[in-house]
Amino acid sequence: MSVPIPIGNLFRRGVATAYVFILVNLKAYPCDPIEVATAARDVAEESDVRIAVSPQAADVARVSETGVETWAQHVDPNGHGSHTGSTLAESVAEAGADGTLINHSEKRLKLADIDGSVRAAERAGLETCVCANNPAQIGAVAALGPDSVAVEPPELIGGDVSVATADPGIVEDAVAAAANVDESVDVYCGAGISSGEDVATAGELGATGILLASGVAKADDPRAALEDLVAPL
Ligand SMILES: O=C(CO)COP(=O)(O)O
Numbered sequence: 656m657s658v659p660i661p662i663g664n665l666f667r668r669g670v671a672t673a674y675v676f677i678l679v680n681l682k683a684y685p686c687d688p689i690e691v692a693t694a695a696r697d698v699a700e701e702s703d704v705r706i707a708v709s710p711q712a713a714d715v716a717r718v719s720e721t722g723v724e725t726w727a728q729h730v731d732p733n734g735h736g737s738h739t740g741s742t743l744a745e746s747v748a749e750a751g752a753d754g755t756l757i758n759h760s761e762k763r764l765k766l767a768d769i770d771g772s773v774r775a776a777e778r779a780g781l782e783t784c785v786c787a788n789n790p791a792q793i794g795a796v797a798a799l800g801p802d803s804v805a806v807e808p809p810e811l812i813g814g815d816v817s818v819a820t821a822d823p824g825i826v827e828d829a830v831a832a833a834a835n836v837d838e839s840v841d842v843y844c845g846a847g848i849s850s851g852e853d854v855a856t857a858g859e860l861g862a863t864g865i866l867l868a869s870g871v872a873k874a875d876d877p878r879a880a881l882e883d884l885v886a887p888l
Pocket residue numbers: 680759807811812813814845846847848866867868869870
């Protein structure tokens with residue numbers, strides 16, 4: 656887990672940007688996961704910004720083979736056993752995943768299942784990021800001890816306006832809510848983020864990472880979109 660230093664402070668200090676994390680969620684969009692993965696790998700190397708790609712579970716292995724940091728979009732709470740149709744944390748880890756989202760707004764879980772999925776991911780050696788709609792939920796899921804949490808207001812997901820611009824208070828309140836429970840939990844934000852300016856604004860509000868999807872997965876040129884995201888860092 657990284658020490659949360661706002662991106663604005665990093666600008667002022669002129670230090671490396673290794674604390675910033677950009678996680679590109681491909682959802683079930685009809686993009687080429689390998690094109691996005693190779694672009695993300697290259698832009699991460701060139702910029703020294705941590706960038707990961709979260710493809711469909713069936714694409715984890717081939718995305719991981721590109722060398723990009725790879726995250727699953729979800730894992731179920733169960734371990735090995737009679738659980739037909741489940742996404743087993745051990746299997747996505749074996750396929751090459753480094754981490755997993757849990758409780759994305761489009762894959763909501765009950766609190767007990769979020770807890771179970773975090774434990775399953777930990778057993779499999781996966782880094783965890785638990786998503787939540789608002790600061791109150793951020794506090795609740797931070798108490799489950801994930802590596803990170805991400806606040807994503809559902810009404811802004813897939814839109815043109817960044818959460819950091821449309822609702823800066825929700826990011827600041829999420830950072831405070833998580834710190835109130837466990838200061839070691841990183842806080843990311845997402846929804847409507849598509850530019851480097853959006854990333855920098857989110858950092859100034861205290862987020863140490865960004866979740867985004869359509870800004871890259873739906874872009875005509877995913878590499879150019881990623882280069883724009885890291886430009887101010
Ligand atoms: O849900 C998101 C990332 O997990 C955000 O999606 P958009 O970047 O398309 O708003």
